[in-house]
Amino acid sequence: MKRLLLILLCLSLFSSAFSQSRYKPESILNYQKVDxxxxxxxxxxxxxxxDFALYNSGLTDARAEQVVFSPGFSVGIVSDLRLHENWSLRFLPGLEFGERTIxxxxxxxxxVTVESVLVNLPLMLKYRAKRLNxxxxxxxxxxxxxxxxxxxDALDPExxxxxxxNATDVYLxxxxxxxxxxxxxxxxxxLKFAIGLRDIINHSYDIENPGYEAYTDAIRGMNSKIVTLSFHFE
Structure with a gap:
């Protein structure tokens, strides 16, 4: 968490410095009405x-060692409610597509491959610094x-x-x-970081596909993590 906050702080400082370096008092201000x-x-x-944060159970010799992830993509809708000159409340429903291999x-x-198609329902508070150019x-x-x-609902060994x-999760x-x-x-x-708060793995056995219980038993808990680079058009 400390590393995450440090990354966000550095990004914010870089953004501010970049904006100030490009500031020209005589420049024409574009598209002012949106704010x-x-x-x-x-x-x-x-x-x-x-990504997944994995916690091994230690019940057997089987271990989930690491997660190999592939880039995915997301699409969504922006709804922005202005609360103040510097504050707004944003509802950004969308779909997120991704794949992870444990x-x-x-x-x-x-x-072991895990594919996800997430219906995302986020409610976000946005703080905007002073506009520069x-x-x-x-x-x-x-x-x-x-x-x-x-x-x-069932495993797919093929x-x-x-x-x-599990089908649902709550993220910060x-x-x-x-x-x-x-x-x-x-x-x-x-650039946004999302951390799931619930144990996302379904620990119940699939009675229709016996013989694969060890893959579930090896993991005591598993939390989902998502890093997203977004481009909002407003």
Whole structure:
């Protein structure tokens, strides 16, 4: 957590320094009306990396060693409610697509694939620093409720899906970014970290596919983590 806060602080300081270095008093201010609207909308395109924090049970020799993740992508809608000159409340529903592979030791199948399609329902509070020319750094934080519509009721041994995930989770989210004011719209680049609060693994056995219980038993608990680089068009 300390490392996460340090990364966000460095990003915020960099954003502020970058904006100040590009500031020119004589520059024309683009698209000023967006920050005066009490409610405005947009859309989001993003890339993500989904990860797991694994906690081995120690009940057997089997161990979940590491997670190999592949880049995923996200799409969503932006709804921004202006609360103050520097504060806004944001609802950013969307879909997140990702895949993770857990590597096991001391089990016949070493690689177990987990695919996720998350319906993301985040409610975020955004703090914006003072606008400098056509740039405005900001911090954002809040919570989200995610529903995994890809979660399986049964294992799928043919596709290396030998564990199951719970369908829902609650996340804490924290990030930073920069608003870029263009002539006809605002573009925001944002880096955000999300940490799941619940044990995401389904510990019940699949009676339709016996013989794979060791993959679940090897893990005492598992939390989801997601890093997202977003591009908001507002």
């Amino acid at each position: 005066q609207k009490w409610l405005h909308f947009g859309f989001t395109l993003a890339i993500n990396n989904m 590597k096991y030791s001391n089990l016949p199948q070493e690689d 056509n740039y405005r750094p900001y911090l954002i934080g809040g919570a989200s409720y995610k529903i995994d519509v890809q979660s399986q 596709n290396n899906m030998l564990i199951r995930l 989210e924290l990030g930073a970014g920069i608003d870029f004011y263009l002539p006809y719209f605002k573009l925001a680049t944002e």
